[in-house]
Amino acid sequence: MPNISEIIEEIKNKIKLGKKKENLDVKEAEDDFSFTLEEDINAESNDDLVAANEELLAKIGELESKFPKIEMMVTNLRKENENLRSDIQNINENFQDMMALYEVVSNQINPFIGISKITATSMEKVEKMETESKNLKKRVEELQNDVVILANVYLNQNHIDLDGVINEVLAEEEFSKAILGEDSDDW
Incomplete structure (x- = not known):
């Protein structure tokens, strides 16, 4: 999977190629010396395309400048995610310990609850x-x-x-x- 920098470079190259084709189209029109209404419209649309291309290049530049900040944010989120995973694992372990203790206590008090292996072992230790x-x-x-x-x-x-x-x-x-x-x- 290509990274974001490679994708941005590919878009820049495509935009540059589009500019070169536009410039060639304008030169061919000057060689023919045929000015028609249709060519004037194409020239205006070419100017619009050049402006749009320049605007896209500016936006790509902005994105490139924001990219390191985004990478840092992703790294920080990954660290926080790992911390949360370890906290959840600790909570799970504590919960299992509490449930084992609950089984021991409830089996001593409530005679209708069955005895599990953990409880039986704990009961033997208590005895x-x-x-x-x-x-x-x-x-x-x-x-x-x-x-x-x-x-x-x-x-x-x-x-x-x-x-x-x-x-x-x-x-x-x-x-x-x-x-x-x-x-x-x-x-």
Whole structure:
């Protein structure tokens, strides 16, 4: 497919050839020395054609000057189009993620919706996480019990009265509040 510059050059050449034919027709008429009414009309129409050709050449010149601007606009539109395509692709990916999440949530809540492969996999993952969570809760409780037992053993070995220590700390707090003038009923 020829580009716009080649098409413009071809039109210019055709217009130039038309001018040469017109000039030849005028010279032949002068050689014959026969002036008729018909030749006068042809001369007037030839003048009109020459003016039209010149006008066309001027318009072609204007088009040539506008061509680089049009090329830049097309390039910018292509870039914007590519940006829009990437944005649409990102939106599509986000939408698919949202739909997968919706399936998981809706299947947990609505028992009448069938289970898809994605949902089944997601449900298995959720169930695994629940069992791991329960196991972790058990371990934390066991660790708390172990800490209590170890603390009691330590306190008993060192003959430390924990209740007495707690009462002393509370008494010191009450005493410092009384000295500072704070109300002790804030508890």
